Amino acid sequence: MTLGEGTHTIIAVAMGVDGQEFPSAPVTFSVRLALPAPQITQPEAGSVQDMNLWIGGTGADYSAQVQLLEDFNHDDYGYSLVTLTGGWGRLFNLAPGVHSIVARQTINGRQGPVGIAHFFKVRPSRLTTVNVEILPSQEVKFSGTGHNGATVVLTYVSGPNNKPLPEVVVANGVWQISAPDWENGIYTYSAIQKVSDNAGGWIPSQDFQFSFPVSTKVPDPTNVRASADYSPIFSGNGVTGATVLIRKQDGTEAAPPAVVVNSFWSSQSRQEWGPTFDQIVQVKQRLDGQESEPGVGVVVRIAPLPPVISSLSDNELSPLIAGTCWSGAVVNLVFSDNPAVHTAAISGTEWQFRRRTEFAPGVPHTVSVTQTAAQQTSAPATRTFEIRRTLLKPVIIDPANGGEAERDLRVRGDRSVAGARMQLRVDGIDTGPATLTNGGLWYIELKGLAFGRRILDAQQTLDGRPSERSDPVVVNVVLMPPQFTTPQPGGDLPRTSTISGTGMPGARVDVWLEGRDDFLLRGYPVDSNGRWSSLVILPVGVKTLQARQAIEQVVSRDSPPLTFNVVPAAPYIETPVKDGHIGGSAVVSGFGVPGDTVSIYLGDTLLGGAPVLEDRTWSVPVTLTQPDGAHVLVAVASLDGFKSDRSAQQPVVLGRYEPSIDSPRAGSWVSHPVTFSGQGRLGTGQLVSWFNPELPWAPNLAVSAQGWHGLSVRALPAGGNWCRFQQTIVDGADASTISDWSESARFEVLDPASR
Structure with a gap:
């Protein structure tokens, strides 16, 4: 008997000889069906992918989460949500190398079995910069950054002579190669980085070409x-x-x-x-x-040498300073307590000076003495001295007398003496260890003051001598409202964001939107560092936040209203892929929040827009008239007049030029091997199947001013066919690097059996 998923109750019945039935007590139990293993369909098995790639598949339940694991040790790659149709997938960033992964799904904590292992390769990122330096030894040094552990290969492309360069392994993210004996001229090299495929082969990055000049003339020192x-x-x-x-x-x-x-x-x-x-x-x-x-x-x-300070004799509060200098020099003095410049009296090679203004006692002073000769001023000669100091009555400058203060309070003051110890009292009781001061301004931290009226005063001690106590300051210790650190007034915040702020450690914070009866946060704790933060979901529009905090039975005032904007989250561009080719007509698509409108920009030029559908996808057809070459796509989501931040930049390569396919001609009959030809710009072309661009028919065809031609490398299917052609562009006429796809007219391939 096969039971469906759910709760079932059964009984057993015994039949007596007289036909009387004797039922058992009912037994209730639940049946739960095993979860099937999801199937991985993307990327294609055995394919080579970029580090940032889409992994997805089918065969999962809508309410499940699909987890991706490493095949052998089940290292966790992360999770993906499932669509209504059972499809799943998202972008992952994987390290270069060979990967074998499996998938399983989880519903309400229940895990299913892992599926069939899916194997593919991840290539390292394309090198974007190679630094070239001509060394004084006439060697040429190449250097740059790369994937740690990868092997960098520089290959000769063109130049006065073919100069082979050694391969080098990237260490700590950097690499360099040096080689001597170069002929003058301009060289072009190709640079890749590659990693092992663990099977005796390599997984190379995409190619990066660079050029540099070499000149072997005698350089200046x-x-x-x-x-x-x-x-x-x-x-x-x-x-x-x-x-x-x-x-x-x-x-x-x-x-x-x-x-x-x-x-x-x-x-x-x-x-x-x-x-x-x-x-x-x-x-x-x-x-x-x-x-x-x-x-x-x-x-x-x-410059002249520093003058000599030979004596510094004390005379009350202003010492006499004397020394030697160059004959005819001008000697100037500057003291550390005043930027004024003083000129000494000179007799031959002797100088001396005494300042009229007395020096503060008990404070170190430094004199700097320079001499000027031959239009130059020497480095200073310095000497430090000290006069006995007067102990001052300290002053409390913050908090203000009669004001309010928090429980954790920094008391600031003035008129401290360097080296003295400052002692603070609260209500006549010392507040812990005294603080050594640097002179002048001082501060002492107080923690956990009792609420209510408090009296503060301070006294400093130097060399066992106490100063007069400061004037008392009366403060009312209260619980202040919490403060917001995120969002900022008038700033923008996505719908799903973290709001944060500061408050009293140990307090609990209430946060609400103005005009709403419910709370965004209620009794949310402030951590030991005085910070709080929480993830919230807010509707788009202009919003106003307020907050208060409470500790024990004390409740603060409400914080001042904070007005800000809630804006849509930035959308994500899925296609075209990073650094992918786009032609004059293309479709930009990705993911966003249903109900938003997504606008597509090429740089600062608006290309078009479309709404985000219920399945979170959007798609915008665009027509491009910009010059060929490298461009950047960005997307912006909007709702009710509010716009998101720009999405992550998606670099693309625009190629609108279309080469021609001249043969086979429309309606012609051909047999294997088929000859193809056409016209284009200087570069290299690829001829592929019309129904599968991954299936090359005639790869790596040279394109010259006379056009291009080639033979199919595989037998074409009999009957009607089309082909597609795309080429690289290297003629330098403009910024074009790749063409758009051209499609041939239909031609007929003869069945070999019919000939």
């Missing part, structure tokens, strides 16, 4: 510098084996010639220059009779 010694030392980098020439503007020698060793050179002047102001020296290097041009100009500037 680099990193040229001159020391500030009175006999300056010139140094820098250059080509190993070259001779560096160092000359003044009049052509005379500034320093002896130097030979470059291991890419470094240096030379010291034979003569003492002394303090020098902006002497220009020309530096070149010579190799094999050729001098570099135009040379490197280095400006030599030698």
